[in-house]
Amino acid sequence: MSDIILTIDGKEVSAGEGSTILEAARSVGIKIPTLCNHEKLEPYGGCRICTVEAEGRGGTQLVAACLYPVEKNLVVRTRSVKVDRIRKMILELLLAHAPDSMEMQDLMKEYGADRNRFEKEASFCIHCGLCVRYCAEVKKANAVGFIDRGTRREISFIPEIASSECWNCKECFPLCPTSALQAAYVLTEALNSLTHPFRHGPEE
């Protein structure tokens, strides 16, 4: 694989062909915040908190660093007035759903986001898709998925699958940035305690 030379925050970085801006930046210790990214999972580009300015091919674009492949002579700015403003806005919108999310508290301070800017609509899920993708891509269990669309989109467990698969796994629990997943799990368990009793305890 030939290496591509690009510039990130004024630093010359060489990265393998096909790698993303995020990977290139991390290789030289430049931090780009992410919420929906996970090393074991395919890039998703769901949260857009990794938005950066990418200058190349005759123009400046705002791109998601976790998805955008590196290009020759690309000039990337990971912090600029514009990028910071966008990240602040994204955070404020996400905080309206999950105001006390631990993962977002540090970002909130860094970008000066006001969690009271938008009216609270505490659904807790920020649709990062970590649980859904981890269950599908890594565990191949497909116990949890998205339902509905747009503003009504939410995560939902399939009781039949969750009742047999989840007790011994629960690997998605620590991934959730807001604990909405745990709530959805407990809710599914409670609603199906008679029809699909969840297994509690070690594998027989």
Next chain:
Amino acid sequence: MDNDRINQIIEKHQCEASSLIQVMLEIQSIYHWLPKEALELVSDKLKVPLTRIQHIATFYKAFSLVPKGRHGIHICMGTACHVRGAGRILDSVQDLTGIKPGETDLDMKFSLETVNCLGCCALGPVMEINGKTHGKMAPAKTADVLKNYD
């Protein structure tokens, strides 16, 4: 639910995962909804996870995960129908059937939905029942139209 019939539909599409939506549409058109047992069968045969089927079934308005009535009433709420009094048509149909948009009555006779345009604005306000268009509706005429269905 008739497993053979569902199997026939699946075999018609050679168990192709890419035909998932076609299979779901055919099941929907037979039963007017997607019974869970049918979806489990589809998931098993097409090798598509149930989470994905559930996502698709809730994404498109053409699919329903709850049983629908024998007759589907669609009342147009588009701009042209709206200014010609679609709201009052809806009120009178709600009074006559006793159900709100998105609901089905206990006899499984009617299901009521609102839609945003049926594409025949000149006929507004428009009410569509089982695909048949009833144009130039008036609140007083809805009872006459509904009594033709049982």
